[in-house]
Amino acid sequence: MNENKYLEDILQSQMLDPDGQEMKDLRTRRDEVERLLREKFEKSSPTIRYGGSKAKGTMILEAYDLDVICYFAHDDTGAGETLQEIYENVEKALVNDYLVTRKPSALRLKSRDLNQWGTDFHIDVVPGRFIDGDDGDVFLYRSSGEKGRQKTNLDVHIKHVKDSGVTGAIRLLKLWRARNNLSIRHFVLELLTIELLKGKRDSKLSEQLRHVWIQMRDNVEGIRVEDPANPTGNDLSELFNATIKLELSTMAAQTLEMIEKSDWEQVFGPVPAKTGSPLIVPGFTVRPRASFGEK
Amino acid sequence: MAGGSLRLDISVQAMRDFFPDFSLSLSAAEQGSEAVWKGRVQPIQTTERLTELLDDIHCERPVWVRAGGEVRHHPDCAFGHTRYGWLDGVRDPFISFDLEVRSSGGKRHPKVFVRSPVMLPHKMRHVFGDGSICPYAPWENVWLWERDTVVDYMGHAVVWLIKWIVWDQAGVWIGPELSHDQGFLVRTIERNQQCWCGSGMKYKKCHLAQDQLKTGSSR
Numbered sequence: 363m364n365e366n367k368y369l370e371d372i373l374q375s376q377m378l379d380p381d382g383q384e385m386k387d388l389r390t391r392r393d394e395v396e397r398l399l400r401e402k403f404e405k406s407s408p409t410i411r412y413g414g415s416k417a418k419g420t421m422i423l424e425a426y427d428l429d430v431i432c433y434f435a436h437d438d439t440g441a442g443e444t445l446q447e448i449y450e451n452v453e454k455a456l457v458n459d460y461l462v463t464r465k466p467s468a469l470r471l472k473s474r475d476l477n478q479w480g481t482d483f484h485i486d487v488v489p490g491r492f493i494d495g496d497d498g499d500v501f502l503y504r505s506s507g508e509k510g511r512q513k514t515n516l517d518v519h520i521k522h523v524k525d526s527g528v529t530g531a532i533r534l535l536k537l538w539r540a541r542n543n544l545s546i547r548h549f550v551l552e553l554l555t556i557e558l559l560k561g562k563r564d565s566k567l568s569e570q571l572r573h574v575w576i577q578m579r580d581n582v583e584g585i586r587v588e589d590p591a592n593p594t595g596n597d598l599s600e601l602f603n604a605t606i607k608l609e610l611s612t613m614a615a616q617t618l619e620m621i622e623k624s625d626w627e628q629v630f631g632p633v634p635a636k637t638g639s640p641l642i643v644p645g646f647t648v649r650p651r652a653s654f655g656e657k
Numbered sequence: 658m659a660g661g662s663l664r665l666d667i668s669v670q671a672m673r674d675f676f677p678d679f680s681l682s683l684s685a686a687e688q689g690s691e692a693v694w695k696g697r698v699q700p701i702q703t704t705e706r707l708t709e710l711l712d713d714i715h716c717e718r719p720v721w722v723r724a725g726g727e728v729r730h731h732p733d734c735a736f737g738h739t740r741y742g743w744l745d746g747v748r749d750p751f752i753s754f755d756l757e758v759r760s761s762g763g764k765r766h767p768k769v770f771v772r773s774p775v776m777l778p779h780k781m782r783h784v785f786g787d788g789s790i791c792p793y794a795p796w797e798n799v800w801l802w803e804r805d806t807v808v809d810y811m812g813h814a815v816v817w818l819i820k821w822i823v824w825d826q827a828g829v830w831i832g833p834e835l836s837h838d839q840g841f842l843v844r845t846i847e848r849n850q851q852c853w854c855g856s857g858m859k860y861k862k863c864h865l866a867q868d869q870l871k872t873g874s875s876r
């Protein structure tokens with residue numbers, strides 16, 4: 363099979379059906395979260411919008427998320443005086459209904475329902491505060507780093523990724539990240555891919571991926587990643603540190619070798635058969651082993 | 658253990674996907690909470706390619722475990738197969754088992770108890786002292802807490818159930834068996850391998866000293 367046809371098929375297999383159960387569940391959860399936040403912070407009437415990979419067009423079946431951003435007005439203190447207080451109060455507002463996991467700037471929601479305990483809802487709530495007017499610039503609380511806060515702009519981020527012209531390559535690299543358990547954050551991987559593929563928008567997917575991996579393998583130290591929402595202010599070095607660079611460089615080298623020695627299926631696996639038939643029952647392989655026991 | 662609770666979350670989700678009919682409850686354990694699933698499995702549901710399936714289990718070849726716990730001959734199997742005489746002794750392979758599955762999400766291997774049919778003492782074989790089944794030698798890293806989920810363990814558990822069905826009806830325990838003799842264990846398990854008891858701890862930090870004392874041997 364032609365390598366680009368194969369990559370297109372892999373991308374297709376990673377699409378979420380907009381009318382499928384996953385998307386229906388995601389929308390239902392999103393509405394529940396929004397309703398809860400509006401109820402808890404009724405007096406502050408926060409701005410609630412949606413971001414994440416869904417908004418950016420980089421969603422993949424194996425690692426998708428929806429950001430529910432919850433921004434408070436710059437002069438509102440109803441949810442807290444400081445960014446940290448806002449973050450913690452939003453967490454408190456959610457904790458009775460969800461298992462909440464703290465991320466550096468966001469709160470990940472999982473199920474508290476006993477029958478679905480710990481099920482990931484793929485929703486991150488991102489609390490923040492507008493810096494001044496309504497141009498969209500906000501400060502987020504940041505649990506790590508020196509400043510304890512991060513300036514960002516949702517619209518700038520979405521536009522930067524959505525209009526990059528390389529969302530196909532981004533989706534495949536996110537899949538590569540997921541399959542290899544790499545620790546680079548999605549957001550940084552997106553910025554890095556866009557940066558490396560400047561001038562290669564019209565190249566074929568296979569060429570784009572090869573180029574990214576060659577750069578990671580041979581020139582990882584030379585790659586610069588800037589936050590488009592605050593190019594000079596946000597230091598992303600912590601999110602793109604020496605360990606992450608080494609991990610990327612090593613895995614990129616291995617991947618290129620796999621493609622050279624074998625084929626692309628070694629990287630992304632076979633194209634999954636189309637499912638949907640109720641007759642298809644998922645399963646897994648087990649290799650029986652020698653029995654052992656005390657009796 | 659923070660990692661343990663994360664692994665438990667992953668197992669809970671995996672169990673929901675592969676054993677959706679199992680009910681889940683949480684109970685307090687010595688260290689943190691423990692998830693307890695209860696449900697029924699029927700590992701053999703068809704005679705189609707049953708000879709091949711039992712041969713593959715006997716020879717430690719891959720088998721296919723379907724969601725819900727049915728075990729089938731692997732669709733990719735390319736081996737030739739042997740029909741053994743003991744197969745004639747297996748009169749009713751379609752046995753259903755009520756299971757109780759426990760896991761804390763930590764290093765300790767999950768535990769599977771057969772609640773029905775009742776395992777009378779003379780019908781127990783390859784089980785731990787607490788009555789939970791022991792489907793493999795833990796020191797062979799068949800199951801690793803940071804890599805595998807309860808579903809992976811369940812795959813080995815349903816294979817164990819098939820071995821038990823054959824043993825119960827035909828009197829043959831299919832597949833290799835490892836001795837429980839402490840002398841064998843002391844000689845076989847490396848100090849840094851997982852202990853035979855399924856604690857997930859290194860042998861040297863778990864049962865090694867006790868086993869050496871009982872056998873009077875040292876390394």
